[in-house]
Amino acid sequence: MPILKLEKITQEFGGLRALDSVDLEVREREIFGVIGPNGAGKTTLFNIITGIYVPTEGDLLFKGKKLNGLPAHKIASLGIARTFQNIRLFGRLSVEDNVKIGSMALMPAGFWSSLLGLPSERKAGRKAEEKSRFLLKMLGLYEKRKEYASSLAYGEQRKLEIARALALEPSLLLLDEPAAGMNPAEKDELMDLIRRIRDDMGITILLVEHDMHLVMNICERIAAFDYGRKIAEGSPDRVKNDERVIMSYLGDLGE
Numbered sequence: 001m002p003i004l005k006l007e008k009i010t011q012e013f014g015g016l017r018a019l020d021s022v023d024l025e026v027r028e029r030e031i032f033g034v035i036g037p038n039g040a041g042k043t044t045l046f047n048i049i050t051g052i053y054v055p056t057e058g059d060l061l062f063k064g065k066k067l068n069g070l071p072a073h074k075i076a077s078l079g080i081a082r083t084f085q086n087i088r089l090f091g092r093l094s095v096e097d098n099v100k101i102g103s104m105a106l107m108p109a110g111f112w113s114s115l116l117g118l119p120s121e122r123k124a125g126r127k128a129e130e131k132s133r134f135l136l137k138m139l140g141l142y143e144k145r146k147e148y149a150s151s152l153a154y155g156e157q158r159k160l161e162i163a164r165a166l167a168l169e170p171s172l173l174l175l176d177e178p179a180a181g182m183n184p185a186e187k188d189e190l191m192d193l194i195r196r197i198r199d200d201m202g203i204t205i206l207l208v209e210h211d212m213h214l215v216m217n218i219c220e221r222i223a224a225f226d227y228g229r230k231i232a233e234g235s236p237d238r239v240k241n242d243e244r245v246i247m248s249y250l251g252d253l254g255e
């Protein structure tokens with residue numbers, strides 16, 4: 001059974017069809033890439049999967065259960081976490097607090113127990129602390145844990161977003177242009193990190209990315225979109241050599 005299945009998903013904005021009857025299956029523990037030119041519908045796809053938009057038509061299934069119409073926080077608590085194309089961190093909070101905030105979505109009835117300092121809350125707090133330490137070490141940000149998130153370099157902020165998403169303990173992680181703004185060394189490090197998240201943590205990865213070198217090197221399967229339609233799908237080799245994909249990128253698929 002695929003971990004994520006989209007059946008004939010259509011998203012309309014006024015007269016515009018941002019996604020047109022899209023079928024997609026992501027298998028458990030795979031690294032799946034979504035590519036396409038600007039405006040192809042990639043971010044819309046992520047917004048549907050994470051409950052930001054309710055699709056005009058079609059079904060969305062996660063581990064066999066329908067997600068249609070569920071609010072974003074509910075979908076997140078079921079195990080789908082994401083990062084954003086435009087970084088969304090709490091700039092005036094410390095690096096470690098940004099990660100702990102990711103954990104808070106998993107905590108029991110927050111307000112009263114934290115006000116009363118109940119044991120359950122203290123235990124959850126300790127767990128959040130440990131998790132934050134583990135994730136920050138894994139992402140190479142531990143030394144900077146006390147700094148403001150806004151003081152981090154751009155590539156580090158992208159990694160912090162990933163740490164925060166991982167604090168949610170997802171089984172599916174959506175990465176929206178994770179390599180944007182990174183230099184070649186940071187991109188290599190990111191590829192290694194994405195592989196470790198899958199291999200060591202068993203998390204399925206769905207990513208949108210314009211950097212073809214990264215996509216072709218780490219994804220096991222890729223779906224290419226253009227004008228809201230899926231125009232090709234398969235292994236990197238297959239997609240890279242697909243005529244329609246080459247046409248929609250004007251032949252610019254050089255790695």
Ligand SMILES: Nc1ncnc2c1ncn2[C@@H]1O[C@H](COP(=O)(O)OP(=O)(O)OP(=O)(O)O)[C@@H](O)[C@H]1O
Nearest residue numbers: 013016017018036037038039040041042043044045
């Ligand atoms: N909330 C919205 N309201 C109206 N139109 C929208 C909305 N969101 C997206 N669109 C339109 O839907 C189409 C697909 O947009 P989307 O952002 O999903 O593309 P994309 O593939 O992610 O592009 P990019 O690579 O530039 O991020 C575009 O024509 C866009 O203008």
